[in-house]
Amino acid sequence: MSPSQPRPARPIRRDGPTRxxxxxxxxxxxxxxxxxxxxxxxxxxxxxxxxAGGAARQQTVIAVDAAKRRTRMAPALxxxxxxxxxxxxxxxxxxxxxxxxxxxxxxTAVRHIRRAGVQSLRYPGGTTAxxxxxxxxxxxxxxxxxxxxxxxxxxxxxxxxxxRLAYGPDEFMEVVEATGAAPLIMMPFVNxxxxxxxxxxxxxxxxxxxxxxxxxxxxxxxxxKAGGHPRPYDVQRWEVGNESHVAPFRxxxxxxxxxxxxxxxxxxxxxxGGESTNTEKLGxxxxxxxxxxxxxxxxxxxxxxxxxPVHRVDAVRVGERTRPWRQVSQQQLSHPVRNDLEGKRxxxxxxxxxRIIFGTVEPSLTADQRPVVPAEGDIVTADYTNRxxxxxxxxxxxxxxxxxxxxCATWGTPLFAQQYGRRDYDCSSAHPLTNFSKxxxxxxxxxxxGHDRMMLGLAERRADVRALQAxxxxxxxxxxxxxxxxxxxxxxxxxxxASVSNAVYMSAQWATWLEMGIPWGNGGDLLGRGVxxxxxxxxxxxxxxxEAHARETISPMFQAGGQVVASSVKRNPQREPQLRxxxxxxxxxxxxxxxxxxxxxxxxxxxxxxxxxxxxxRMAGFRARGxxxxxxxxxxxxxxxxxxxxxxTVAMQRSxxxxxxxxFTATFPAHSVTVxxxxxx
Numbered sequence: 181m182s183p184s185q186p187r188p189a190r191p192i193r194r195d196g197p198t199r200x201x202x203x204x205x206x207x208x209x210x211x212x213x214x215x216x217x218x219x220x221x222x223x224x225x226x227x228x229x230x231x232a233g234g235a236a237r238q239q240t241v242i243a244v245d246a247a248k249r250r251t252r253m254a255p256a257l258x259x260x261x262x263x264x265x266x267x268x269x270x271x272x273x274x275x276x277x278x279x280x281x282x283x284x285x286x287x288t289a290v291r292h293i294r295r296a297g298v299q300s301l302r303y304p305g306g307t308t309a310x311x312x313x314x315x316x317x318x319x320x321x322x323x324x325x326x327x328x329x330x331x332x333x334x335x336x337x338x339x340x341x342x343x344r345l346a347y348g349p350d351e352f353m354e355v356v357e358a359t360g361a362a363p364l365i366m367m368p369f370v371n372x373x374x375x376x377x378x379x380x381x382x383x384x385x386x387x388x389x390x391x392x393x394x395x396x397x398x399x400x401x402x403x404x405k406a407g408g409h410p411r412p413y414d415v416q417r418w419e420v421g422n423e424s425h426v427a428p429f430r431x432x433x434x435x436x437x438x439x440x441x442x443x444x445x446x447x448x449x450x451x452x453g454g455e456s457t458n459t460e461k462l463g464x465x466x467x468x469x470x471x472x473x474x475x476x477x478x479x480x481x482x483x484x485x486x487x488x489p490v491h492r493v494d495a496v497r498v499g500e501r502t503r504p505w506r507q508v509s510q511q512q513l514s515h516p517v518r519n520d521l522e523g524k525r526x527x528x529x530x531x532x533x534x535r536i537i538f539g540t541v542e543p544s545l546t547a548d549q550r551p552v553v554p555a556e557g558d559i560v561t562a563d564y565t566n567r568x569x570x571x572x573x574x575x576x577x578x579x580x581x582x583x584x585x586x587x588c589a590t591w592g593t594p595l596f597a598q599q600y601g602r603r604d605y606d607c608s609s610a611h612p613l614t615n616f617s618k619x620x621x622x623x624x625x626x627x628x629x630g631h632d633r634m635m636l637g638l639a640e641r642r643a644d645v646r647a648l649q650a651x652x653x654x655x656x657x658x659x660x661x662x663x664x665x666x667x668x669x670x671x672x673x674x675x676x677x678a679s680v681s682n683a684v685y686m687s688a689q690w691a692t693w694l695e696m697g698i699p700w701g702n703g704g705d706l707l708g709r710g711v712x713x714x715x716x717x718x719x720x721x722x723x724x725x726x727e728a729h730a731r732e733t734i735s736p737m738f739q740a741g742g743q744v745v746a747s748s749v750k751r752n753p754q755r756e757p758q759l760r761x762x763x764x765x766x767x768x769x770x771x772x773x774x775x776x777x778x779x780x781x782x783x784x785x786x787x788x789x790x791x792x793x794x795x796x797x798r799m800a801g802f803r804a805r806g807x808x809x810x811x812x813x814x815x816x817x818x819x820x821x822x823x824x825x826x827x828x829t830v831a832m833q834r835s836x837x838x839x840x841x842x843x844f845t846a847t848f849p850a851h852s853v854t855v856x857x858x859x860x861x
C-alpha cells in the first residue's frame with residue numbers, strides 16, 4: 181500500500197491507562213472551559229535560553245527506552261472534524277465534470293484525505309450541528325428539509341440552512357468508504373429525543389430484514405431505499421451533544437452549573453417565557469432571527485419554536501396585542517365552521533414538530549368563515565415548556581438497538597465524572613481548544629507573538645486533559661473530538677491558522693495525546709471558509725496545507741500501530757516570551773513508538789520560532805540497523821502557508837541517514853515536525 185493510500189484504522193474498543201496508573205492532575209476549576217481564552221498580551225520580545233541559563237548551551241539529549249511500553253498506538257487520533265452545511269463545504273460534489281459523475285465525494289478531497297493519512301471523520305459537526313435533524317437529511321437532496329444553525333443566541337437569533345444540504349448521513353458514509361477513515365457521529369441533544377437517537381443507530385447499523393428494534397418505521401429498509409445501501413454501515417462510535425458545558429451552548433439550561441450538568445445527564449425542563457425568561461419570538465423555515473420572523477398575512481401560516489418537542493404552550497401573542505390567542509386542537513382548526521372558529525383568534529400546536537399553526541388551508545371558505553390570522557409583518561411570540569431527556573436516556577435507547585456501540589458523554593469538564601462517575605457509561609469526550617476569541621488576548625503584536633501564544637497554549641491544554649483523565653472512572657476512556665487553535669488575530673498574523681506554526685502546534689498535540697493514551701481524536705476542520713482548514717476552501721479551491729503535510733509526515737508512525745514507549749528530553753531549551761501573564765515553553769516535544777514489526781519511530785516537534793536544536797538521541801532496549809528514514813516539515817519561516825491556486829511553499833521532505841545501533845546525533849530545525857523511522861537489527 182503506497183504512502184498516499186493509508187491503511188484504514190481498525191476500530192479501537194478500549195485504550196489508555198487505568199485510573200490507578202494515571203498521574204494526578206493539577207487542580208482546576210470544574211466550571212472552567214477547555215476553550216478558555218489565553219491571557220492578555222504584552223511585548224513579544226523573547227530569549228529562548230533565558231530561563232535555561234548555562235544548561236541551555238549544553239547539548240540536548242533525547243532518551244528513548246523501547247523496553248518500557250506506555251500505551252497502545254492510536255491511529256484514530258489522526259482524525260478530522262467536519263461539518264454538514266454547504267454540501268460539506270465542497271466535500272460533496274453535486275456537479276461533477278464532463279467525464280465524472282455528479283453526487284459523489286469530491287475526488288480531490290478524497291485524494292487529499294488519503295494522502296494525509298486521515299484515520300477518522302466526525303459528522304455532522306460540532307456547534308453548527310447542535311440542532312441538526314438527521315431524518316430531514318436522508319433521501320433525494322432536492323426534497324430535504326431545512327436545518328437550524330447551532331451557532332446563535334437569544335439576542336442575535338439562529339439562522340437557517342435551506343440550500344446545499346446534499347451532504348447527509350449516507351453521503352458522509354460514502355466519504356468514509358472512499359477514504360478508509362473510521363466514522364464518529366455526534367448525536368444532537370438540544371432538540372432531538374432518545375427515540376430519534378435510537379432510530380439513527382437503527383438506520384446506520386441494523387441489517388435489512390433485521391429486528392426493527394424501535395418498531396414503527398423500518399429504518400434499515402429506509403436506508404436501503406433512500407440511501408441505496410442495503411448493507412449496515414456499522415458505525416461504532418457516537419457522542420451525545422456538543423460542548424453543553426460552554427455557556428453560549430447550554431441553550432436555556434437552568435442557572436447554576438451543578439443543575440446544568442444534572443440536566444445534561446438526567447434531562448429536565450426548559451421554561452421559555454413567563455416569569456422565568458423572555459418570551460420567544462418564533463421563527464419559520466428553520467430561521468429564528470433575534471427579532472422574530474414576520475408573519476405573511478396568508479390564510480394559513482406556521483411558525484416554529486426553537487426547542488422541540490413542546491410539552492405545553494402557556495401563551496401565544498401576535499403583534500402589538502398583549503392578550504394571548506386561544507389554543508385549539510389541530511383537528512378543530514382544520515374545520516373552523518364546524519367548530520365555530522370563524523373570525524376567532526385561535527391557534528393549534530404540533531407538539532412533536534414544535535409548530536404553532538394559524539388559519540386553514542381549506543380554499544372553499546370565505547374570508548368571514550376563516551379564523552383570524554397574523555397580519556403581514558406581525559411578530560408572533562410564545563411562552564412554552566420543553567421537556568427533554570438526558571445523556572443516560574439517550575445512551576440506553578441507543579444501546580437497546582446496538583449493544584456493541586460506544587456512546588460518549590460530552591460535558592467537557594471534570595464535573596460530569598465527579599457527579600456521575602459511579603454510573604456506567606462508555607466514554608467521555610472533550611474539546612481542548614486554544615481560544616483567542618476575546619481581546620486583548622487575540623490582539624497579537626505580530627506573527628511572533630501569535631506563534632508564541634499557540635505554543636504556550638499547549639501546556640494549558642495538556643493540563644486540562646490531565647484533569648479530565650484523572651476524574652474519569654477506571655477503564656472509561658476520554659476522546660478528544662475537537663482540538664485546534666481558534667479565533668487567532670489574522671490582522672497581525674495573516675494565514676496563521678494555515679501556517680507552519682499551526683502545523684507545529686497540531687503535531688505537538690498529537691505527540692502529547694499519544695503519550696497520554698488518548699485513543700480517539702478529531703483535530704482541525706477538513707474544509708471551511710478560509711485557508712485555515714486542513715484542505716483549504718470549498719468550491720474546488722483545495723490546498724494541501726502545512727498541517728496536511730504534517731499529517732502526511734507522521735501518518736506512517738500511526739499506521740504502524742504497536743506501542744508508545746518511554747521517551748524524555750534532557751536539557752530541553754526553554755523559550756520565555758516577554759508576554760504579560762505568560763510563562764515559558766520547552767523547545768522540543770517528543771514521543772516514541774515501536775511498530776508492530778518491531779521498528780522504532782521517533783516524533784520530534786521543535787516549537788522554537790527561529791532556533792535549531794542540536795541533540796543526541798540515545799536508545800535503550802532497541803538496536804537500530806544502519807539506515808533510518810526521515811520525514812520532515814519545516815518551511816523557511818514559521819509564517820509560511822500554502823495558498824490555493826499557488827505553488828506550494830511548504831511540503832514534506834524525505835531523506836535517509838546512518839544511525840548507530842543505540843545512538844545518533846541530529847539537528848532539528850526551528851518550527852519543524854520530524855519523524856525518524858529506524859528498523860531493528
